[in-house]
Amino acid sequence: MAPEFKHTQKNTFMPKTKSKxxxxxxxxxxxxARAKRAVTKHAGGTPALQxxxxxxxxxxxxxxxxxxxxxxxxxxxxxxxxxxxGCIVPEHSHHNEQLTYIVEGxxxxxxxxxxxxxxxxxxxCIPSNMPHKAEALEDTVDLDVFTPPRADWINKTDQYLRKEx
Numbered sequence: 001m002a003p004e005f006k007h008t009q010k011n012t013f014m015p016k017t018k019s020k021x022x023x024x025x026x027x028x029x030x031x032x033a034r035a036k037r038a039v040t041k042h043a044g045g046t047p048a049l050q051x052x053x054x055x056x057x058x059x060x061x062x063x064x065x066x067x068x069x070x071x072x073x074x075x076x077x078x079x080x081x082x083x084x085x086g087c088i089v090p091e092h093s094h095h096n097e098q099l100t101y102i103v104e105g106x107x108x109x110x111x112x113x114x115x116x117x118x119x120x121x122x123x124x125c126i127p128s129n130m131p132h133k134a135e136a137l138e139d140t141v142d143l144d145v146f147t148p149p150r151a152d153w154i155n156k157t158d159q160y161l162r163k164e165x
Contacts, residue, residue, distance in 0.1 A: 054080055062161045063087075065136070070153060077149035083107070083136035090160050091133040096146040098126040105140025109133065 050071065057069040065087035070079035077096075083089075083105070091110070100107070101123045109116045109124060111132040118124045126132055152158040 072149045077146040079144040081142040083140045085138050087136040089134040092160050093131040095128050097128050099145040100124045101143045103141040106137040108135045
């Protein structure tokens with residue numbers, strides 16, 4: 001049975017409390033210690049749970065060929081990036097580890113002195129501080145995961161993406 005949630009504030013949900021029953025419950029496996037530390041405790045010691053449908057996040061126009069949305073957790077960020085064919089993401093690097101999953105389309109990367117084309121259904125793992133550049137070979141929907149979250153994206157100081165094309 002799926003857990004029920006009560007709304008506590010915009011896009012943040014907490015598990016509903018249930019009365020204790022006398023039914024026998026199976027023990028849950030203990031979370032990994034690092035994962036446990038990553039969760040900020042809120043009132044009552046319950047970690048915040050976010051439920052965020054993409055359609056509730058406005059698309060951010062970075063340039064005529066590039067839009068994005070993102071959701072930020074405690075130590076992770078998920079971004080949905082929409083690139084029109086021909087969009088160039090200039091060479092850059094960041095201390096964040098990055099996983100790129102192509103949902104639709106294809107991106108050509110220049111990374112570590114190699115050209116790598118990542119197609120729909122494929123993943124590219126980019127280590128921290130590794131310079132990389134990308135070009136959309138067709139209209140592309142990309143999911144990027146960053147850890148830790150990208151402060152430059154959150155603070156909108158990512159000027160390398162905000163140039164006119």
